[in-house]
Amino acid sequence: MTGTTKAAIRTKVRRRAGAPFAARRINLLYLPAILLFLGFTIYPLVNGFILSLSNWNGYSPSRSFIGLGNYFRLASDPVFHNTLINTFIYGFGSTILQQVLGLSLALALDRAIRGRNVARAIIYLPVLVSPVVMGTMYYLLFSYDNGGLNDIVVALGGSKIAWLSQAGTSVAIIVLVNSVQFVGISMVIYLAGLQSIPTVYYEASQLDGADAWQQFTQITVPLLRPAFATSVVLNLIGGLKLFDVIQVLTGGGPGYATNSVSTLIGKAYFDNQSAGYASAMGIVLFIIIAVLTLIFNTVLNRRRLEGL
Amino acid sequence: MKSLWKAAAALTAIGLVLTGCSAGGTGGSGGAAKLEFQTGLATSDPILKTLTTMTQKFESTHKDVSINLVPMTNTYEADMKVRLASSDIPDIWATHGWSLLRYSDFLEPLNKRSWAKNFNPALAPAMENKSGEFFALPADTDVAGIVYNKKVLADAGIDPATLTTWDDFAAAAAKLKTAGVTPISASGKDSWFAGNIADFIASGAVNKSEKAGLIKGDFASGGYTKVLDLVQSWQKAGYFNADFSSATTDDLTRSLAQGKTAFIFVQNYVVASALGFVPDAELGYFPIPSANGKPYLVGGEGHAYGVSKTSKHKDQALEYIDFLAQPDNLGKLASAIGGIPGLTNAKSDLGVLQASYEKFVKPGTFPLDPYFDRVYLPNGMWDTMVTTTSGVVTGQSGVTESVGQVKKQFGTLYGQ
Numbered sequence: 001m002t003g004t005t006k007a008a009i010r011t012k013v014r015r016r017a018g019a020p021f022a023a024r025r026i027n028l029l030y031l032p033a034i035l036l037f038l039g040f041t042i043y044p045l046v047n048g049f050i051l052s053l054s055n056w057n058g059y060s061p062s063r064s065f066i067g068l069g070n071y072f073r074l075a076s077d078p079v080f081h082n083t084l085i086n087t088f089i090y091g092f093g094s095t096i097l098q099q100v101l102g103l104s105l106a107l108a109l110d111r112a113i114r115g116r117n118v119a120r121a122i123i124y125l126p127v128l129v130s131p132v133v134m135g136t137m138y139y140l141l142f143s144y145d146n147g148g149l150n151d152i153v154v155a156l157g158g159s160k161i162a163w164l165s166q167a168g169t170s171v172a173i174i175v176l177v178n179s180v181q182f183v184g185i186s187m188v189i190y191l192a193g194l195q196s197i198p199t200v201y202y203e204a205s206q207l208d209g210a211d212a213w214q215q216f217t218q219i220t221v222p223l224l225r226p227a228f229a230t231s232v233v234l235n236l237i238g239g240l241k242l243f244d245v246i247q248v249l250t251g252g253g254p255g256y257a258t259n260s261v262s263t264l265i266g267k268a269y270f271d272n273q274s275a276g277y278a279s280a281m282g283i284v285l286f287i288i289i290a291v292l293t294l295i296f297n298t299v300l301n302r303r304r305l306e307g308l
Numbered sequence: 309m310k311s312l313w314k315a316a317a318a319l320t321a322i323g324l325v326l327t328g329c330s331a332g333g334t335g336g337s338g339g340a341a342k343l344e345f346q347t348g349l350a351t352s353d354p355i356l357k358t359l360t361t362m363t364q365k366f367e368s369t370h371k372d373v374s375i376n377l378v379p380m381t382n383t384y385e386a387d388m389k390v391r392l393a394s395s396d397i398p399d400i401w402a403t404h405g406w407s408l409l410r411y412s413d414f415l416e417p418l419n420k421r422s423w424a425k426n427f428n429p430a431l432a433p434a435m436e437n438k439s440g441e442f443f444a445l446p447a448d449t450d451v452a453g454i455v456y457n458k459k460v461l462a463d464a465g466i467d468p469a470t471l472t473t474w475d476d477f478a479a480a481a482a483k484l485k486t487a488g489v490t491p492i493s494a495s496g497k498d499s500w501f502a503g504n505i506a507d508f509i510a511s512g513a514v515n516k517s518e519k520a521g522l523i524k525g526d527f528a529s530g531g532y533t534k535v536l537d538l539v540q541s542w543q544k545a546g547y548f549n550a551d552f553s554s555a556t557t558d559d560l561t562r563s564l565a566q567g568k569t570a571f572i573f574v575q576n577y578v579v580a581s582a583l584g585f586v587p588d589a590e591l592g593y594f595p596i597p598s599a600n601g602k603p604y605l606v607g608g609e610g611h612a613y614g615v616s617k618t619s620k621h622k623d624q625a626l627e628y629i630d631f632l633a634q635p636d637n638l639g640k641l642a643s644a645i646g647g648i649p650g651l652t653n654a655k656s657d658l659g660v661l662q663a664s665y666e667k668f669v670k671p672g673t674f675p676l677d678p679y680f681d682r683v684y685l686p687n688g689m690w691d692t693m694v695t696t697t698s699g700v701v702t703g704q705s706g707v708t709e710s711v712g713q714v715k716k717q718f719g720t721l722y723g724q
Contacts, residue, residue, distance in 0.1 A: 055723070055724050057687070057688065057724055058389050058393060059388075059389040059390075059392040059393040060413070061413075073720070077716075078713075079713065139554070142554070143551065143554040144550055144551030144553075144554050144555070145551050145554075145555070145559060147554070160550065162550050162551060162552070162553060162554070163554075164553040164554050165550075165552060165553040165554075165702050166702075166704075167704055170553075250497075250553065251496070251497055251499065252695075253496040253497070253499070253553060253695065253698050253699075253702070254496050254552075254553050254698055254699060254701070254702035254704045255496075255695055255696065255698050255699025255700075255702065255704040255705045255710075256695055256699065256705075257699070257702075257704045266386075267691060267695075269386075270383070270385065270386035270389055271385070271386070271688070271690070271691030272688050272689075272691050272692065272717065272721070273389075273687060273688030273721065273724070274688065274720065274721070274724075277720075
């Protein structure tokens with residue numbers, strides 16, 4: 001063994017001995033993140049679950065344990081059932097609309113056309129606006145008196161329409177406003193996906209005589225699956241948790257007609273003084289979102305792998 | 309080892325920053341006392357302007373005290389609940405009708421203050437507990453009926469004093485509708501307007517035995533069904549404003565002041581806001597009709613201010629409340645509210661409402677019923693009343709379904 005080899009071995013041994021300390025140092029650096037995660041995610045979740053087993057009114061020093069009473073109440077509460085349906089409409093409605101619009105916009109703005117960067121920025125801009133501001137802007141558009149839309153209707157000789165007084169139209173308006181605001185996210189995801197598809201596939205298919213539709217269905221769509229999975233899951237979670245826009249546009253009304261689970265939680269907690277019941281709703285919403293996200297992730301990822 | 313120390317130092321720094329972020333409260337025990345007063349008043353509210361002037365006067369004579377008058381957000385009740393739940397309690401706050409039922413556990417009793425002997429006895433059922441304690445300074449005595457536009461009714465040839473039954477009221481509404489005026493304006497957005505409709509009607513529609521049952525936790529649906537049946541009949545006749553779902557308080561008061569709306573079921577304080585749009589609007593209020601032709605007024609605690617019993621500056625806060633309770637100050641506050649003073653030794657200028665007061669309140673002809681929800685329903689029922697009434701007004705819910713919802717919520721909250 002030469003002197004050089006011995007020195008190399010000594011260095012390796014020293015490195016190995018130092019490895020655990022380096023690992024310890026890295027673990028220690030995790031600590032702030034772990035503490036924040038424990039404090040702001042795990043603790044509220046556990047506390048929320050404990051709260052859901054009580055009939056606390058939301059402000060008194062005392063509370064009583066009522067077991068699963070709040071969960072049984074949820075199962076038989078028609079208002080909650082209707083709210084759950086609304087929540088799915090907001091979640092899936094917004095997701096579908098955002099995929100269709102987002103993909104269409106991405107395809108249109110992926111081409112080398114003049115002003116495409118400006119157009120991309122304009123479409124993405126609402127994402128940066130607070131949903132409360134967005135909701136207020138649309139409220140001013142849809143409100144009965146002095147509403148922009150009704151001004152147009154009247155100018156065209158029609159009568160004013162109470163856009164937000166019917167459950168069906170109000171729910172549709174909420175889905176539309178949410179979709180318009182966040183379509184920019186889908187567009188950006190799809191644009192990134194489109195730009196990652198090598199042009200050689202299109203050139204080869206062109207030589208084989210494929211038309212534009214065939215290129216879209218046989219090349220673009222399969223290769224956009226990873227982008228699709230990301231966009232769907234993000235939009236779905238956002239839609240299921242929808243709160244601000246509803247609160248500003250309709251306040252959950254008329255009656256209980258446009259509530260999402262999130263807005264109903266606010267009502268139950270602060271207005272009805274049923275903090276325990278509100279927490280039970282929160283836990284159910286958490287489970288629904290977790291299960292749906294898991295299902296979508298699994299299904300979409302499996303398809304993605306099959307597509308490879 | 310050096311890294312370990314660095315990490316520990318970093319964590320300590322984070323801890324200090326977080327502690328700094330959470331440090332709130334109302335000032336330390338040393339130096340000037342900084343009091344937080346949650347006024348429950350919007351920034352544009354004329355009452356807040358009066359209160360601000362008064363507070364500046366107090367501060368000028370009490371150099372060791374500064375009072376932060378905090379305007380309300382549109383989630384005032386929720387904000388207060390969060391503050392109470394987290395023991396981050398303001399020194400003084402507006403109790404908005406709930407000094408006894410909701411806040412009394414957190415408030416200092418005021419019945420032994422020097423001005424307490426002038427407490428308006430009409431407020432006792434709503435504000436005093438069985439031991440004779442009350443927990444807030446009443447700036448006004450809330451007496452409410454149906455607020456109306458005098459000119460609109462006069463033009464239609466309707467004398468509000470003759471509207472003693474709901475049939476009379478419906479006939480007047482039909483006449484007004486034909487004349488192109490919206491008979492009743494309310495809102496599902498600023499939702500207390502919808503809740504008031506049910507609350508005002510319920511005092512007369514729910515009979516004595518049903519009321520006694522409610523206090524014992526027994527919800528008989530008959531009386532409340534009558535309330536919502538009436539609301540539904542108005543909805544079917546098209547008496548409500550078309551912008552019910554989107555109207556704000558300003559929209560409603562503007563419409564009333566401009567003579568586009570005839571009636572609003574609301575407390576008199578909105579008159580100040582209406583006069584902001586049309587200063588010479590002729591407005592008044594009249595007793596609420598009933599099925600049996602015996603109209604009544606509703607009322608109770610209006611604008612009232614309580615002191616936290618755990619405030620670090622309780623003495624200064626009580627001193628400030630004593631200052632507000634001085635007859636001159638309380639009179640000014642009540643005048644700004646447009647209400648009858650909450651203390652008998654104060655006098656207020658009721659402005660445009662003086663005539664209604666002289667005609668319907670002063671003679672004592674019409675009984676003053678307490679607000680239905682505060683006496684007969686458990687704490688927390690208000691939102692259910694609001695939402696179910698809103699559902700009926702917009703035709704989104706039927707009467708049976710809505711009464712069922714009220715009954716269910718009653719059972720749950722009574723159980724709490």
